[in-house]
Amino acid sequence: MKSPVFAYAAPNTVAEACSLLADDEDAKLLAGGQSLVPLLALRLAAPTTLVDLRLVPALTGITHDQGVLRLGAMTTHRSIERSPLVQDVAPAIAEAAALIAHPQVRTRGTIGGAVAHADAAAEWPAVLLAMDGHVEVTGTGGSRSISAGDLFMGPFMTSLEPDEVITSVSLPIDGRxxxxxxxxxxxxxxxxxxxxxxxxxxxxxxxxxxxxxxxxxxxxxxxxxxxxxxxxxxxxxxxxxxxxxxxxxxxxxxxxxxxxxxxxxxxxxxxxxxxxxxxxxxxx
Ligand code: FAD
Known part of the structure; x- marks a missing residue:
């Protein structure tokens, strides 16, 4: 099936992405497209605008600071799996990334997209919950941090506001x-x-x-x-x-x-x- 007609925007900043979401209540963010694009093709989702995050440089990268592994929302499953830093400081996280689907999916799918999608059979929500991790999010009203326990509300449901973008995922790893x-x-x-x-x-x-x-x-x-x-x-x-x-x-x-x-x-x-x-x- 062909996806419904939609407008397309590719902002360069998180702030721009948030205002695009705020301007159109039926807009949706596009990350790796590995969950959203099949939903479009099956016509199970019909957003009026797709706000593509691929040109927002602030959303990628992996850092380890003060016992916390911070993964930019647009970091792909494959980058996490292959990251020498992750393999060094938290090898179980690299191994968890490798459990997701096939390399083709892992090369495009992102941790932010998987967490926002909140599939009950996905790896990252379980990892986030077990690690007592949290996500940093930004909306038109500012930024906040949401713990995993407060984020997942049920299958495919999160506590994110419609204009909020997950900017990163933080996992405390020290001593655990x-x-x-x-x-x-x-x-x-x-x-x-x-x-x-x-x-x-x-x-x-x-x-x-x-x-x-x-x-x-x-x-x-x-x-x-x-x-x-x-x-x-x-x-x-x-x-x-x-x-x-x-x-x-x-x-x-x-x-x-x-x-x-x-x-x-x-x-x-x-x-x-x-x-x-x-x-x-x-x-x-
Ligand atoms: P998209 O598909 O682009 O977006 C998904 C949703 O998240 C959309 O609603 C979008 O608006 C929202 N979103 C995206 N980024 C953000 C953000 N930064 N802030 C707020 N909202 C955002 N997943 C697994 O976990 N385990 C599997 O075994 C698995 N197997 C798969 C097998 C196949 C064949 C396919 C096609 C997919 C599979 N997936 C699996 C899904 C895959 O992991 C996706 O990468 C993931 O679910 C969504 O990430 P994405 O970057 O592709 O997001």
């Missing part, structure tokens, strides 16, 4: 262990379950744990009961947490897999994360 993995039916597919876990290890015990699951439930979600059951425990002492994770989430059933199947693979992913924690603490 990060683990991200997923199960896909075929290489490159969306994950049937994605599990992201961050925690601290002290004297062989897990503390300050944050667990996020995507793909397996209707929206990206934390698992507070499993987190509480794991707090202060050794990785090998985690049966209560495993039981809690299986029980507390409402798993999705569809043509790709039943709820029971998704529960099982999420449990397996969690067990792998705990095994990795045991290895990191020298207890394996």
């Amino acid at each position: 262990e990060i683990w991200v993995d997923e199960h896909q039916r075929r290489h490159g597919d969306y994950g049937l379950s994605i599990l992201a876990m961050t925690y601290q290890l002290s004297d062989g015990l897990i503390t300050d744990v944050r667990l996020a699951v995507a793909g397996a439930t209707g929206s990206v979600t934390r698992a507070p009961e499993a987190e509480a059951a794991l707090e202060g425990r050794a990785p090998a002492d985690s049966n209560d947490a495993i039981t809690a994770l299986a029980a507390e989430l409402s798993y999705t059933s569809d043509i790709h897999g039943s709820a029971d199947y998704r529960r099982d693979i999420t449990t397996t992913l969690f067990q792998r994360a705990l095994r990795a924690a045991g290895e990191r603490s020298g207890q394996a």
